[in-house]
Amino acid sequence: MVNAPPPFLPGAFVGAEHHFRARVYFEDTDLSGIVYHANYLRYMERARSDMLRIAGINQRAAMEGGEGSWAVTDLAIKYRSPARLDDDLLVVSTVTAVRGASVVISQSILRGTDTLSGETLTDGQVTAAFLSPAGRPRRQPAGWADRFTAIMNGETFPC
Structure with a gap:
């Protein structure tokens, strides 16, 4: 009998925050075992993508x-x-502003598995604009701004 691996566990919303877990692998580090600076952006990007997916975007x-x-x-x-x-x-993401063609998301990366005991390693703020295929800003698709506003207000979404 072969044991199946556990199902993929995405991040989850905790009130108005999205929590996403990551682990530091050897490939993420430099020769001294410290995470290379650009890899923090990768963790944040993965967390934002997971947040959007869970929210139905x-x-x-x-x-x-x-x-x-x-x-x-x-x-x-x-x-x-x-x-x-x-x-x-633990990457914690919070939507802080919603506009017609953009969204602002604040993110923190903590060492540990919860926001109470975790040590904050990195803080960031990202503005993302929705662009047409030609590269020009355009309004988000119908309903997306409403979903971002719901996230800001702490409404939950099923995984």
Whole structure:
């Protein structure tokens, strides 16, 4: 009898926050075992993508349907303390502003598995604009702004 692997566990909403777990692998680090600075952006991107998927914002369908796609237009990041090989990380994402063609998401990466005891390693703020296939800003697809507003208000979405 072969044991099946456990099902994929995505992130989850906790009130107005989206929580996404990650682990630091060898490939994420430099020679000293510290996470390379650009990899924090990868953890944040994965968390944002997971948050959108859970909220029912289908980025792939929008791209394939010719509506457009998201592009990061502004990014601020502050590194506080390094993550290290084998650390368990928690990426906490919060929608802080919703506009017709963009959304602002604040994110923190913590060492540990919860927001109460975790040490904040990195804080960031990302503005993403929805762009037409030609690369021009355009309004988000119908209903997306409403979903972002619901996230800001702490409404939950099924996984």
